[in-house]
Amino acid sequence: MSGTTRAPGSPRDHGLPGGPRLAEFRTALDAARGSVFTRAERIPLDALDRWSADPESGTIRHVSGKFFSVQGIDVTISTDGTTRRWHQPIISQPEIGVLGILVKEFDGVPHFLMQLKDEPGNINGIQLSPTVQATRSNYTRVHGGHAVPYLDYFLERARHRVIADVRQSEQGDWFLLKRNRNMIVETRGDVPPREGFHWLTIHQIHDLLDLDDMVNMDARSVLSCLPLWEFVRASAGDERVNSVVDAWSKTGHRGLHDTAELLSWITDARTRTEVDVRNAPLDRLPHWRRGTEIISHESDRFFDVIGVRVEAGGREVAGWDQPMVAARHVGLVAFLVTYADGVPHVLVGIRAEPGFADVAELGPTVQCVPAEHERGHPEWPPFLDTVLSAPADRVLYDTTLSEEGGRFFHTRNRYLIVEVDSDVDHPGFRWMTLHQLAELIHHSHYINVQARTLLACMATLATTRETGSAGPRTPEPATTAGQGGGV
Amino acid sequence: MSGTTRAPGSPRDHGLPGGPRLAEFRTALDAARGSVFTRAERIPLDALDRWSADPESGTIRHVSGKFFSVQGIDVTISTDGTTRRWHQPIISQPEIGVLGILVKEFDGVPHFLMQLKDEPGNINGIQLSPTVQATRSNYTRVHGGHAVPYLDYFLERARHRVIADVRQSEQGDWFLLKRNRNMIVETRGDVPPREGFHWLTIHQIHDLLDLDDMVNMDARSVLSCLPLWEFVRASAGDERVNSVVDAWSKTGHRGLHDTAELLSWITDARTRTEVDVRNAPLDRLPHWRRGTEIISHESDRFFDVIGVRVEAGGREVAGWDQPMVAARHVGLVAFLVTYADGVPHVLVGIRAEPGFADVAELGPTVQCVPAEHERGHPEWPPFLDTVLSAPADRVLYDTTLSEEGGRFFHTRNRYLIVEVDSDVDHPGFRWMTLHQLAELIHHSHYINVQARTLLACMATLATTRETGSAGPRTPEPATTAGQGGGV
Numbered sequence: 022m023s024g025t026t027r028a029p030g031s032p033r034d035h036g037l038p039g040g041p042r043l044a045e046f047r048t049a050l051d052a053a054r055g056s057v058f059t060r061a062e063r064i065p066l067d068a069l070d071r072w073s074a075d076p077e078s079g080t081i082r083h084v085s086g087k088f089f090s091v092q093g094i095d096v097t098i099s100t101d102g103t104t105r106r107w108h109q110p111i112i113s114q115p116e117i118g119v120l121g122i123l124v125k126e127f128d129g130v131p132h133f134l135m136q137l138k139d140e141p142g143n144i145n146g147i148q149l150s151p152t153v154q155a156t157r158s159n160y161t162r163v164h165g166g167h168a169v170p171y172l173d174y175f176l177e178r179a180r181h182r183v184i185a186d187v188r189q190s191e192q193g194d195w196f197l198l199k200r201n202r203n204m205i206v207e208t209r210g211d212v213p214p215r216e217g218f219h220w221l222t223i224h225q226i227h228d229l230l231d232l233d234d235m236v237n238m239d240a241r242s243v244l245s246c247l248p249l250w251e252f253v254r255a256s257a258g259d260e261r262v263n264s265v266v267d268a269w270s271k272t273g274h275r276g277l278h279d280t281a282e283l284l285s286w287i288t289d290a291r292t293r294t295e296v297d298v299r300n301a302p303l304d305r306l307p308h309w310r311r312g313t314e315i316i317s318h319e320s321d322r323f324f325d326v327i328g329v330r331v332e333a334g335g336r337e338v339a340g341w342d343q344p345m346v347a348a349r350h351v352g353l354v355a356f357l358v359t360y361a362d363g364v365p366h367v368l369v370g371i372r373a374e375p376g377f378a379d380v381a382e383l384g385p386t387v388q389c390v391p392a393e394h395e396r397g398h399p400e401w402p403p404f405l406d407t408v409l410s411a412p413a414d415r416v417l418y419d420t421t422l423s424e425e426g427g428r429f430f431h432t433r434n435r436y437l438i439v440e441v442d443s444d445v446d447h448p449g450f451r452w453m454t455l456h457q458l459a460e461l462i463h464h465s466h467y468i469n470v471q472a473r474t475l476l477a478c479m480a481t482l483a484t485t486r487e488t489g490s491a492g493p494r495t496p497e498p499a500t501t502a503g504q505g506g507g508v
Numbered sequence: 509m510s511g512t513t514r515a516p517g518s519p520r521d522h523g524l525p526g527g528p529r530l531a532e533f534r535t536a537l538d539a540a541r542g543s544v545f546t547r548a549e550r551i552p553l554d555a556l557d558r559w560s561a562d563p564e565s566g567t568i569r570h571v572s573g574k575f576f577s578v579q580g581i582d583v584t585i586s587t588d589g590t591t592r593r594w595h596q597p598i599i600s601q602p603e604i605g606v607l608g609i610l611v612k613e614f615d616g617v618p619h620f621l622m623q624l625k626d627e628p629g630n631i632n633g634i635q636l637s638p639t640v641q642a643t644r645s646n647y648t649r650v651h652g653g654h655a656v657p658y659l660d661y662f663l664e665r666a667r668h669r670v671i672a673d674v675r676q677s678e679q680g681d682w683f684l685l686k687r688n689r690n691m692i693v694e695t696r697g698d699v700p701p702r703e704g705f706h707w708l709t710i711h712q713i714h715d716l717l718d719l720d721d722m723v724n725m726d727a728r729s730v731l732s733c734l735p736l737w738e739f740v741r742a743s744a745g746d747e748r749v750n751s752v753v754d755a756w757s758k759t760g761h762r763g764l765h766d767t768a769e770l771l772s773w774i775t776d777a778r779t780r781t782e783v784d785v786r787n788a789p790l791d792r793l794p795h796w797r798r799g800t801e802i803i804s805h806e807s808d809r810f811f812d813v814i815g816v817r818v819e820a821g822g823r824e825v826a827g828w829d830q831p832m833v834a835a836r837h838v839g840l841v842a843f844l845v846t847y848a849d850g851v852p853h854v855l856v857g858i859r860a861e862p863g864f865a866d867v868a869e870l871g872p873t874v875q876c877v878p879a880e881h882e883r884g885h886p887e888w889p890p891f892l893d894t895v896l897s898a899p900a901d902r903v904l905y906d907t908t909l910s911e912e913g914g915r916f917f918h919t920r921n922r923y924l925i926v927e928v929d930s931d932v933d934h935p936g937f938r939w940m941t942l943h944q945l946a947e948l949i950h951h952s953h954y955i956n957v958q959a960r961t962l963l964a965c966m967a968t969l970a971t972t973r974e975t976g977s978a979g980p981r982t983p984e985p986a987t988t989a990g991q992g993g994g995v
Contacts, residue, residue, distance in 0.1 A: 117779045157779075178772060186772035188779065202779055204772075284950055285665060285673035285691075292604045292644075292675065292689050378866075379952075463771060464951050465866075 043225050053137045053147055057217060058334045061141035061430070066328040067313040069342040079303030079311065080113075081326075081344050087158070089114035089428070091316075091326055091344050093303035094197065096375040100294045108306040110316055110326050111376060112346060112428055113197045117188060119160050120239045121153040121175040121204040124184065124252075125212055125220070131252050132220035134171065134212065135240065140426025141331045142345055144433065148237040148423065149229055152218065170215055175204050182207040185246035188465040189473065190382060191238075191425065193374025195324070195346050197298070200378065200465070203243045223252050227481040231420060234433065236477075238425045238470065245473035246462055249480050276454040277361050277444060286451055287467070290371045291380040298375050322393045324348045327430060347430040350392040351421065354471045355408045355437040356479065357386045358417065359452070361444050366452040367479070368404070372469060379466040383458075386450065388471050403447060411439040418478050434471065436478055455479070530712050540624045540634055544704060545821045548628035548917070553815040554800040556829040566790030566798065567600075568813075568831050574645070576601035576915070578803075578813055578831050580790035581684065583862040587781045595793040597803055597813050598863060599833060599915055600684045604675060606647050607726045608640040608662040608691040611671065612699055612707070618739050619707035621658065621699065622727065627913025628818045629832055631920065635724040635910065636716055639705065657702055662691050669694040672733035675952040676960065677869060678725075678912065680861025682811070682833050684785070687865065687952070690730045710739050714968040718907060721920065723964075725912045725957065732960035733949055736967050763941040764848050764931060773938055774954070777858045778867040785862050809880045811835045814917060834917040837879040838908065841958045842895045842924040843966065844873045845904065846939070848931050853939040854966070855891070859956060866953040870945075873937065875958050890934060898926040905965050921958065923965055942966070 138150035184205040304311040316326040357368040372384040418438035461467040567579040625637035671692040803813040859871040905925035948954040
């Protein structure tokens with residue numbers, strides 16, 4: 022963790038009854054490391070057991086036809102007569118799985134049932150995962166098979182309260198049409214305990230979100246769909262925290278742009294931009310090298326497709342082989358945040374990625390791999406300098422987090438939230454309030470997975486911190502806020 | 509018009525300054541019939557000038573590659589292991605056009621700029637159309653060409669107020685991936701007058717919606733996106749009308765289901781249902797006859813693909829040939845409406861149609877062609893009997909309206925809104941409040957075009973009627989409303 026490092030062993034006592042404290046959680050985590058583990062060894066793509074390349078298309082598939090495949094695509098994205106075209110490998114996994122978090126109140130405090138799970142791509146072993154990560158065949162039970170623990174809460178919703186249930190995209194640069202159903206369900210019934218699952222408060226989860234590579238991508242995605250004002254208010258006794266949560270809540274705040282105007286901006290981008298994605302042979306993609314070991318770009322940028330042999334403990338299956346995507350460098354993902362008329366706004370971009378189901382989605386202010394860009398080059402990302410040169414006291418969040426360890430190998434992004442004084446305008450971006458984003462997140466295909474992670478991280482700003490004495494880690498309204506001035 | 513017929517020549521005076529009254533409008537309409545006309549003559553498909561069938565696929569295309577094509581598809585829709593499969597012709601027109609209505613206040617009263625337009629498929633000549641119906645090449649100006657009147661208001665939105673801007677689907681049974689951008693833009697500037705365009709109040713438009721085949725499908729679709737409470741309240745002086753509008757407005761009313769629950773129902777349908785659409789040769793579709801004259805189903809149900817030769821007055825082009833879809837029978841589209849806790853709810857279905865961009869959309873309570881169903885058969889549509897046997901005083905709306913006359917030939921549906929006392933449950937349907945639907949209509953792919961027409965028609969219930977003395981044509985809260993009892 023960069024910036025505001027807190028040692029993993031320094032949890033705080035929220036004084037909340039009913040839930041395990043973070044100290045207990047750490048003990049449980051240490052204990053689990055002995056029984057739940059995944060060891061991944063890199064092996065040549067061509068040596069993967071039960072995977073083979075189609076002789077015609079080069080597509081790498083499992084012999085069962087299940088799981089996912091790696092294929093080649095030929096992408097053309099046109100906007101107002103400007104056209105970009107490239108070829109790339111991509112993971113094809115068009116089916117929709119379930120990512121679910123179960124919620125239950127203990128002594129009036131909502132707790133979230135989180136799983137300790139290791140995935141082969143994780144850089145550090147176990148990470149905090151949702152209650153349920155289920156594939157479509159799991160939840161439709163087409164193939165029968167081992168039941169996924171707690172899945173019934175998400176299938177039989179009539180007896181529970183649905184808080185969120187929305188299909189969300191995942192990395193559109195790396196996944197073709199991948200979406201998962203992000204669900205939060207609250208139950209009042211007794212929930213049987215199971216090894217490897219833990220009830221945590223939102224404050225405990227927020228503490229863990231401050232640690233590098235601790236909360237996994239699926240958990241962050243689901244947590245971003247949580248109505249913060251309901252769950253933080255319910256468990257926080259701190260008036261200052263509640264005032265922050267109020268500032269993010271749905272009512273009583275107008276933004277710099279009204280919602281009709283923002284929706285029009287999105288509609289405009291989605292109609293003016295055309296994304297054309299065609300299949301292309303994976304072993305003959307221009308500018309990509311298909312070796313027996315890996316597939317890589319001739320520039321050594323972007324990512325490699327690699328082979329991995331997995332040995333697993335605490336799982337149904339003792340081991341397997343699979344291809345994975347491995348990013349070449351750590352990425353950088355950031356929101357700029359500012360106060361306008363006392364209301365926090367974030368600077369939202371809009372991105373067309375080849376794997377999206379609906380052309381373009383809202384994204385972070387910055388989403389790039391700095392090591393792959395040249396400063397001063399026209400393609401140096403807008404606002405990257407603002408983020409990189411921000412003084413320490415304007416950096417509200419700075420943590421490096423892992424992307425989904427079932428498909429991505431040691432692939433990480435540094436997530437930053439940086440406060441600025443000026444609500445500077447840029448044609449490709451819009452300042453949006455958090456409650457405007459919170460409304461859109463309940464509908465599919467609006468907010469990309471990187472921006473969803475940032476929203477989950479931003480929620481941590483509403484939590485009273487243990488370190489320091491300034492109370493909630495929240496940007497104070499800038500006294501000189503207003504139009505004008507550069508960022 | 510069935511039921512509450514009002515002669516075309518009996519407009520009422522709303523006492524509104526600034527706008528033409530309906531009498532003036534009728535005079536203008538009569539005058540326009542001389543200069544704006546389209547004569548359509550049926551000719552054999554194989555005789556269409558500048559259209560030809562692809563020798564391999566049978567797809568019927570224009571020689572320029574522009575406009576649209578008619579192709580064959582092979583459809584499989586699966587839900588929870590139940591699979592339906594069929595083949596059919598379908599119109600392919602994947603590009604997104606603009607349907608826009610311009611709004612401007614005259615003496616404090618909002619007026620809508622409507623165009624008098626004849627389309628070759630119209631059964632009765634001129635219908636009321638949006639200010640703008642533009643194709644993508646019109647608005648991106650890729651091909652240059654004749655400017656579309658008033659289009660700039662919808663392209664240069666910065667100087668105006670955007671009220672709605674959302675891509676909406678059209679008939680998913682007849683169109684493959686057809687969507688139009690539905691826009692409502694308000695201007696404060698002077699708007700130059702043009703022949704064939706008229707400013708009408710929402711009340712005048714509502715009067716016209718009571719007439720058979722008078723307001724075209726595109727206009728109804730755009731009008732369904734209008735925030736009713738803002739525009740009816742602004743121009744109605746009647747307290748009773750305002751109370752109806754209040755009942756539909758966004759705030760202060762809980763529905764039988766909360767919105768999170770309804771969104772979950774939609775997400776569930778969209779993940780459990782799989783729609784697989786593949787190209788199939790148009791001239792060899794099972795159960796369809798491809799003749800030289802028309803393409804028709806061997807059962808004489810559904811629709812024909814026919815050829816039409818068009819002679820046009822008041823248009824850029826004096827004439828052209830084109831294929832069209834012609835329904836075999838008049839369809840029936842209906843909402844059931846009931847009061848629950850004093851709040852009006854409509855019974856919403858959910859439909860997977862092969863041409864939809866996102867699996868399934870919300871639809872009417874009944875959407876079918878009664879002549880093609882057999883009473884007593886298991887596929888007799890749910891709630892059709894309720895609609896057909898409703899006593900006259902529970903029928904709040906009953907008008908036969910045309911579908912889009914540029915693609916559909918003499919293709920019409922009878923639209924009904926029927927009040928019932930009981931909020932009966934059915935697993936495939938949900939009772940939703942009008943404000944819940946009004947929130948969803950600002951996002952793409954939620955509400956199908958038939959349900960949008962019904963929402964536009966339902967808005968007429970908030971308008972004081974000229975005939976009768978009961979004030980607003982609104983369902984009164986049923987005194988015995990509540991659970992239980994069959995419909």
